Amino acid sequence: MKSDQLSYKRATVVSLIGLGIQGLLALVLLLYSLIGSDAAALTGSLYLLLGIPVWFALALVFHQHRLAQIEATEEEMLRTGSAAQASVFQESGSELRVAGRKLEWMHRYLLPAVSLLVGAALLILAWIRYSSGVQIMRSDQIPLPSLTGWAMTLGLCIAAIGFIFARFVAGMAKQPAWVNLRAGATWAVGAAVIGLLIAIAHGISFAASDALLRRLPVIIPIIMAVLGIEIFLNFVLSVYRPRKAGEYPRPPFDSRILGFLAAPDRIAESISEAVNYQFGLDVSSTWFYRLFSRSLAFLLFVGGVVIWILTCFAVVSPDENAVVLRFGKLQRVVDSSIAVKLPWPFESVERYSSEHIVELQLGSPAHQHDDDGPILWTEDHGVNERFLLVRASRDGSSTSAAGEDIAMVSAEIPLQYVVDDLETYLWLAADSDDPNDPNRIRRELLQSVALGVVTEYMSTQTIDAVLGAAREEINANLLELIEARFAELNVDPATGEPRGAGVKIVFVGIVGAHPPFAQDVGASFEYVVNSEQRREATIEQSQAMAIKTLASVAGDVELARRIVTELDQLERMTEQDANDEELSLKRLAIEDLIYESGGEAAGLLLEARADRWVRHMEVRGRATRQAGRLAMYRAAPEVYLAGLYLDALREAVRHSRLYITTFDAPGVTINLENVESTFDDLLSETRAKEEN
Numbered sequence: 001m002k003s004d005q006l007s008y009k010r011a012t013v014v015s016l017i018g019l020g021i022q023g024l025l026a027l028v029l030l031l032y033s034l035i036g037s038d039a040a041a042l043t044g045s046l047y048l049l050l051g052i053p054v055w056f057a058l059a060l061v062f063h064q065h066r067l068a069q070i071e072a073t074e075e076e077m078l079r080t081g082s083a084a085q086a087s088v089f090q091e092s093g094s095e096l097r098v099a100g101r102k103l104e105w106m107h108r109y110l111l112p113a114v115s116l117l118v119g120a121a122l123l124i125l126a127w128i129r130y131s132s133g134v135q136i137m138r139s140d141q142i143p144l145p146s147l148t149g150w151a152m153t154l155g156l157c158i159a160a161i162g163f164i165f166a167r168f169v170a171g172m173a174k175q176p177a178w179v180n181l182r183a184g185a186t187w188a189v190g191a192a193v194i195g196l197l198i199a200i201a202h203g204i205s206f207a208a209s210d211a212l213l214r215r216l217p218v219i220i221p222i223i224m225a226v227l228g229i230e231i232f233l234n235f236v237l238s239v240y241r242p243r244k245a246g247e248y249p250r251p252p253f254d255s256r257i258l259g260f261l262a263a264p265d266r267i268a269e270s271i272s273e274a275v276n277y278q279f280g281l282d283v284s285s286t287w288f289y290r291l292f293s294r295s296l297a298f299l300l301f302v303g304g305v306v307i308w309i310l311t312c313f314a315v316v317s318p319d320e321n322a323v324v325l326r327f328g329k330l331q332r333v334v335d336s337s338i339a340v341k342l343p344w345p346f347e348s349v350e351r352y353s354s355e356h357i358v359e360l361q362l363g364s365p366a367h368q369h370d371d372d373g374p375i376l377w378t379e380d381h382g383v384n385e386r387f388l389l390v391r392a393s394r395d396g397s398s399t400s401a402a403g404e405d406i407a408m409v410s411a412e413i414p415l416q417y418v419v420d421d422l423e424t425y426l427w428l429a430a431d432s433d434d435p436n437d438p439n440r441i442r443r444e445l446l447q448s449v450a451l452g453v454v455t456e457y458m459s460t461q462t463i464d465a466v467l468g469a470a471r472e473e474i475n476a477n478l479l480e481l482i483e484a485r486f487a488e489l490n491v492d493p494a495t496g497e498p499r500g501a502g503v504k505i506v507f508v509g510i511v512g513a514h515p516p517f518a519q520d521v522g523a524s525f526e527y528v529v530n531s532e533q534r535r536e537a538t539i540e541q542s543q544a545m546a547i548k549t550l551a552s553v554a555g556d557v558e559l560a561r562r563i564v565t566e567l568d569q570l571e572r573m574t575e576q577d578a579n580d581e582e583l584s585l586k587r588l589a590i591e592d593l594i595y596e597s598g599g600e601a602a603g604l605l606l607e608a609r610a611d612r613w614v615r616h617m618e619v620r621g622r623a624t625r626q627a628g629r630l631a632m633y634r635a636a637p638e639v640y641l642a643g644l645y646l647d648a649l650r651e652a653v654r655h656s657r658l659y660i661t662t663f664d665a666p667g668v669t670i671n672l673e674n675v676e677s678t679f680d681d682l683l684s685e686t687r688a689k690e691e692n
Contacts, residue, residue, distance in 0.1 A: 005073070007177045008066035012059050014169065018184045019055035021165055022048060025158050025191050032154050038145035039136055040201070040216035043129040044194035047224055050118055050125075051187035054253050057114045058184050061106050065177075067099040107249060112238075115231050115252035122228030126221040133217030144205070144213055151202040158195025162188045170259075183254035190227070190258050194220065230255055314339040314349040321422045322351045333423045352422055357506060360447045362454045363388065363413035385410040388455060391462045407463045411513040415450050415482070417503040424502030428490050446501060449489065450508070453481050466513050475509030482508055552600055559593065563601075566590045 026048035033041035075097070145151060166188035173182040197216060205213040234252035316322045316336050324331040324339060326347045334349070341347040364385040392405035419425045425442065432440035457478060458466065465474065486501040550560035570586045594601045633640045 005066045005069045007175075008062050008069060011062040011172070011178050011181060012066065014172065014181065015055050015059035015062055015184060018165065018169065018188060019052060019059065021161065022051040022055055022187065022191065025161065025195075026052070028154060029158065029195075032147070032150060036145045036147040036150065037143075038147075038151065038198075039129075039133060040213075040220055041145075041151070041198055043125070043133070043217060043220045043224070044198060046125050046129070047122075047194060047220070048191050050121055051191065053114055053118060054187050055184055057111060057251075058180060061103070061111065061180065064099065064103045064106055068097070068103045071097060071099040111251040111253075112235060115235060118253050119228045119231030119235075122224045122231070126225035126228060130218060130221035130225070133221055136217050137214050144210055145202075148202045148206045152199045152206075155195040155197075155199030155202065159192045159199065162190075162192030162195060166192060180251065180254070182259055183251050186255040186258035187253075190255070193223070193258075227255055227257070230257060308343055311344040312341055314341060316349075316351060320351045320353055321419070322349050323422060323426060324349055330423070330426065352419060355418065357416050357418055358443065358503075360415040360417075360443060360450065361413070362415050362447065362451050362508075363411040363510075365412075388458045390458055390466055391460070406459075407515075409458075409463055409466050409513055409515060411458075411466060412511050413454055413478070413509065414511060415447075415508045416506040417446075418506060419502060420504040421500070421502035424490060424499050426502075427499065428501055445489075446486070446503070449485055450482050453485050454478060457481055463515075466510065467515075468513070471510055479505060479508050556599075559596070560599075563590060563593050566593060 026045050029041055029048060030045035032038065033045055166185045169181050169185040169188060172178045173180075173185060197220065201213040201216045204211075231252050234250075234254070234256075238249050238252060314322065314334075315338055316334055320336060322334045322339060324334060324341050324347055326342070331347070339349055341349060364387075387408040387410050389406050390409050392407040429441045429445050431438040434440060457474075461470070461474060465471075483505055486503065486505075488498050489501050490499040491497070492499055547557055550557045566586070567590060570583070570590060573583060573586060591605060594605055629640075
């Protein structure tokens, strides 16, 4: 095809049409993603929007090609006409080719700059959308888009429009003048791939599983990242690629990967063109390339046969067990090793982790709390709790009109197990419909059986035991009962004997229990518990005071209790009118024990005994003195009486003053009211002066 201005004008129009289609598809997909809350569609719409500057850059380049072609035609006409001899037209041709120089500038700078910007935008958006897509893929709490019908319809429409337009543009790109349209074709087929992925993911989610739909927000960013990296690689390779004179380079945003999808009927030719373009020579004409192309089918066949034979071997890791299935029927169990089997699709291997701990909740779910600290009975646990019925009384004697009183309690009872007999475990129940979770029915069966055991056993326990008094005993009994019930499962239809569940219980028990949160039940329980704690504290305090008192009185608690026992026996002997000798012996024995203790009682007894002897000796001395006085009176009554009289007179005037005066009259009165010092004071002052 001849490269003239009309051909470049047509390429410009096709580029503008591609820009409009790309923008319309991006807008439609963006509106759907916002209405349907589809994260994958939002990422795909961002990718489609990045194709708009690509189409715009192609339209500018082809328009500039048309202007350069017009400029070259006019220059040729001027050179062949008579006006070429005029001096005004003697300038060099390069100075007249303004459009040509601008075209070279676009190929050298504009297209690489647009490519780098688009590549950087792809990588940045891929990183941002990948981070949010990982959260959607890993979390079951984030809802998936629900507009499945709209998603499939729009996805298929985008795929059809994008692929048809890409095929049309790729067909035009076979002409040398329109070769750069291949870049636009790759972005159109990229839109078709995004639409097809969205439609397939929603279709599989509607028919079977949502695994692909949940992973699609991660898959599309990965595709964008790969295309962004390819753009930068194309840019680097284009710098070192040798070029012929007058040849324009392919823009870096022309994806070779998507180019194969845009022209699937020309994959081999596209590979040859890519190799020839990169190395700058006709590599496809060499003997090695021709030999490789002739032997490619055979090599592919041999490789496929080798890969098919390798499916006869399966590697089972040390932490895994596996089963060999022949058309879905169980054949044998394989431990950690290399398993040899029939090739696919005759036999397949399914692996199961032998060390993975599965946890089932037999009571309330684990509480959800923002803080890391403990959660109280009076606080909401943030989960939908499951209550168990237990006995309300301590001793079972409390009854109502309808029977024994019951209470409700919320308990966290996890059951953890590992699979130790894989074949028995697989015979327990059929696989579930979910291919990502084939053991769901088995888990539900084990949970139902264990929950029945827990409900039945907990109804025999009191609420005080469940809240902590007998937690270890309850956990041990639950383990024993659930193991016994699991052993009765999986009856062999041939023998009628139970084969068990094929699991080993690692732990089962109460890890947390509390009364109902609603209607201040928890606060009432806390009041009872606090009262019991205060009672226990009072008892302990009283016992400590009793021990302190006994130890201080008797020196030793055991000895004090022995003394109290002896005193009780003495009291009973007194009430029973025992003889005095027995009572005396008992009192002496008690006194000996008190003396042996060395406490306050022994000190009081010793003090009393000492006081008794003081009084005894004092009275005895008085009696002896009285006997001596009586003997003196009998020997000389007058002398004795005179002595008593003089002693009494001396005692009476012992503190009386004696005044010596010169008056003979005995009626002299002396007034001593104003005397400040006594005679003793004056005598003391006189002696002090003499000493000084």
